Amino acid sequence: MSATMMDIARDLKVSVVTVSKVLRNQGRISEATRKRVLRRAKQLNYQMNWVARSLVTRRTYTIGLLLPEFTHSFFAEVARTVAETVRPHGYHVVISCFEEDPEQEASEATAMLARQVDGLIIATSQPPRRLDLFKRIQERKVPYVLIDRLIAGARACFVGVDNHAIGELATEHLIDRGCGCVAHLRGPEVGIATERLEGYRRALARRGFRTESRYVVAGGHADDTGYTGMRQLLKVCPMPDGVFCYNDPVAIGAIKAILEAGLKLPQDISVVGAGNIHYSDVLAVPLTTVDQGTCRMGVLAAELLLERIASKQSMKTRKIMITPTLVERESTRREA
Amino acid sequence: MSATMMDIARDLKVSVVTVSKVLRNQGRISEATRKRVLRRAKQLNYQMNWVARSLVTRRTYTIGLLLPEFTHSFFAEVARTVAETVRPHGYHVVISCFEEDPEQEASEATAMLARQVDGLIIATSQPPRRLDLFKRIQERKVPYVLIDRLIAGARACFVGVDNHAIGELATEHLIDRGCGCVAHLRGPEVGIATERLEGYRRALARRGFRTESRYVVAGGHADDTGYTGMRQLLKVCPMPDGVFCYNDPVAIGAIKAILEAGLKLPQDISVVGAGNIHYSDVLAVPLTTVDQGTCRMGVLAAELLLERIASKQSMKTRKIMITPTLVERESTRREA
DNA sequence: CGTTCCAGGGTTAACGTTAACTCATAAGCT
DNA sequence: AGCTTATGAGTTAACGTTAACCCTGGAACG
Incomplete structure (x- = not known):
């Protein structure tokens, strides 16, 4: 051909x-x-067959990126920066x-290994139910880097954000802005959401507040849970005057519920998200949020992986923790 | 190993x-x-080497997807459904x-061909400056399907949305809702944006309005151009009472500008977007938009490609045009 | 009893490229 | 002249699989 x-x-x-x-x-x-060779190659429109x-060479110059979902803008951003x-x-x-499905995660990873990727970057499903997967990857000596989601106790490279700090930063900001009753719309039952909750708790404690369970509402990753969660919070008495949301989509849902209830942002309630996603x-009310350095995360993970691929012998594993920063916009009050 | x-x-x-x-x-x-073989394979944790x-077999069971950008939720959605x-x-x-860069598009495509993909799905850069690229792909007899963006006159399979219809649908909806002065925030200088503009013109003409150039403002793909474009429109006298935006991000930017100016949606101005993106x-004001059947586009493109891969001899090329539908929310007035 | 047939394997040669040698030839040096 | 050295190739054998064919021994058949 x-x-x-x-x-x-x-x-x-x-x-x-x-x-x-x-x-x-x-x-x-x-x-x-x-x-002569180059000329003939050009004439024949020669294209190297990388499969052969x-x-x-035993190198494909391909790395695999395993994500829970494409459409979440955080992961899309990661994909872009890694590429x-x-x-x-x-x-x-x-x-x-793999759509948050551990079985699919394992089978996709296996397929990538079969295709001989030179390395893997994985935002693993939570909680990680298929630890055997990582054992298998390690046996094959294919370097890999975990991103965003850590596996407790695994001897693996990791790049992520300090989720405790996110919770603390957001909560303290709300308190600093004069909120006396800060609620939390927490994410799903995964490590990263639990850590943010923990940060929220610590900040409250440090400022002399108690964590009250009626102000902590469980939810998921997406905006719909933010909406329903916020509607629930609005019924609590006394109503909170500040909400730290697990992530930006949840915050967007929360804002929708707040405006729908006829309340004003940030006069009646202040909202802080996390992620600093594009939108x-x-x-309508630009979101005050905690930036988690998405781009840096992608870049660092990619660089770490390249480094591991280059150095044959397994270097000692590294865990890189990105320090989050507050991005103040208009969903939190200005005055103290 | x-x-x-x-x-x-x-x-x-x-x-x-x-x-x-x-x-x-x-x-x-x-x-x-x-x-015996299966047992030993399991014992050794055997994994097929797909490169070999x-x-x-001369088949990689890999298809290449070439997109202008990841982070635009339309393309992310396409990627998900194709996968x-x-x-x-x-x-x-x-x-x-390839970030809208024709050179990068060509080099990425070349790299994919070198990696022996079995087929390609391409949302090509606009305007297509590297027609040689498609000639090269055709020479290699690798099946490919164009998605979203067509190349005029190319004998290639294509799946996309009827952009004229989008323009007509949105504009007629605004007129039906009582807007007497419908403006258009158009997209960049690419075929798909021009077709939407054309649809806008046709609808105006059909309803007895004239297209006035001061109500058509040029822009880009993203929300920032919607914001600045809308600010420009707000200064035009008389101010438009309806705006058809090239796509949803542009509409989001436009809404921001409208609210910032102290105007009310949809009482003062109605806005229609296009794309029906997730957010x-x-x-705050749920967006009335034109759904372009993103998921169906991904599915159809993928199925078309699989079909072409399966049937060795080149079937006759097909162009599939998806009919857009209006999704009415709250950024356009209810009453006529 | 010879022939056919088939189950259950094995042999050989690719696929397109590269790694690791080897081998002429000519040039440079003493 | 005889030795080394550099230059510009070529040879051979992988890499891990599969395609296409070939072989053997026994059962079935007339």
């Missing part, structure tokens, strides 16, 4: 190896031969999304 | 081919041998984003 090195070699009556050397700029080749090359970071190094990214600043 | 069929064969004193046959469920193998298999559609057929998806219904 398409031209191979053998075609070029036959046409030019040289050996395939000579062609290979020219195309890789390796070995000693006379200028004359080099030019990978088989012998951009590895591209200059000649790597490609295969993305797969959070074009909302 | 990791076990190969040869390891299994050596251990069991059978030939590699026997192992291969067992693992593929092909050829005649006695139950006894089959069991692909080299000989979900092809997964049951054993295919994987390699996504690459459009959780905004």
Whole structure:
């Protein structure tokens, strides 16, 4: 079908190896031969077959990115930065999304290993039910980096954000702005959400408040749970005057419920989200949120993985914790 | 490193081919041998090397998805549905984003071809400056499907939405709702935006209005251009009482500008977007928009590609046009 | 008893490329 | 002249699988 090195070699009556050397700029080749090879390659519209090359070099220059979902803008952002970071190094990214299903996560990871990826970046499902998966990856000696979601006790590289700090930052900001009753719309039962809740608790305690369970409402990842959760909070007496939301989508849902109830932001209730997703600043009420350094996370994970791929012997595992920062917009009061 | 069929064969004193046959469920193998092979494979934690298999079968079971950007939720949605559609057929998806840069598009496509993808789905950059790219793909006889963005005159399969209809639907809806002065925040200089503008013009003409250039403001893909564009429109005299926005992000930006100016939606101005992106219904003012059948687009493109991959001889090219539908929410007036 | 047939394997040669050598030839040096 | 050295190739054998064919021994058949 398409031209191979053998075609070029036959046409030019040289050996395939000579062609290979020219195309890789390796070995000693006379200028004359080099030019002939390159010309013929261009004429035949030659394209290297990476499958064949990978088989012998044992490198695919492909890294696998395993995400819970595409459409969550946090993960989309991660995917973009990872791809951009590895591209200059000649790597490609295969993305797969397992929809928060541990079984699918395992099967997707297996498929990637079978396709001989050079490394993996994984935002693993929570709670991690398939620890055998990581044992298998480790056995194959394929380097991998966990991102965003840590596996407790695993000896693996990790890049994520300090979720305790997120909770503390958001809650203290609300208190600083004069909120005397700060509620929390917490996320699902996963480590990262629990840590944010923990940060919320610590901040309250440090400022002399008690955590009251009626002000902590369980929820999920998406905006619908923020909406229903907020409606629930509005019925609590006394009504909270500040809400720390697990993430921005939840905060968006919460804001919708608040406005629907005829209340004003931030006069009646202040809201803080987390994530600093793209739309959070074009909302009707631009969202005060905690930036978790999404781009830096992608870049750092990618760089860490490249480093691990380059250094054959397993370096000691590293855990990188990004320090979150508060982004003040208009969903929290200005005055103290 | 990791076990190969040869390891299994050596251990069991059978030939590699026997192992291969067992693992593929092909050829005649006695139950006894089959069991021995499978057991040993499990013991060794054997994983098929797809690179080697692909080299000989000439199929990678990988399809390439070439997108202008990840983070735009439309493309993220497409990516998700494509991946979900092809997964049951054993295919994987390699996504690459070229950031609206034709050169990068060409180089990413080349890299995918080199990696021997079985097919390509491309939302090509606009205007398509690298037609040679598609000639090269065609020469290689790799099936491909264009999505969302068509190349004028190309003999290629295509799945997209009827952009004229989007413009007409949105504009007529605004007129039906009593808007006497409908403006348009148009997108960038690409075919798809021009078609929406054309639909806007046609609808105006059909209802007896003239298109006035001062009510058509140029912009881009993102919300910032919607914001600045709307601020510009608000200064026009008389002020429009209805705006058809090129897409939802632009509409979100426009709404922000409108609210900032102290005007009310939909009482003072009605806004229609296009795309029906996820956040459009959780905004402070839920957005009336035109749904472009994003999921169906992904599914149809994937199915079309699979069909083309399956049927070796090139079937006749097909162009599938999705009919958009209006999704009425609260950014347009109810009363006529 | 010879022939056919089939189950259950095995052999050989790819697939397209690269790693690791080897081998002429000519040039440079003593 | 005889030795080393550099140059510009070529040879051979992988990499891990599969396609396409070939073989053997026994059962079935007339």
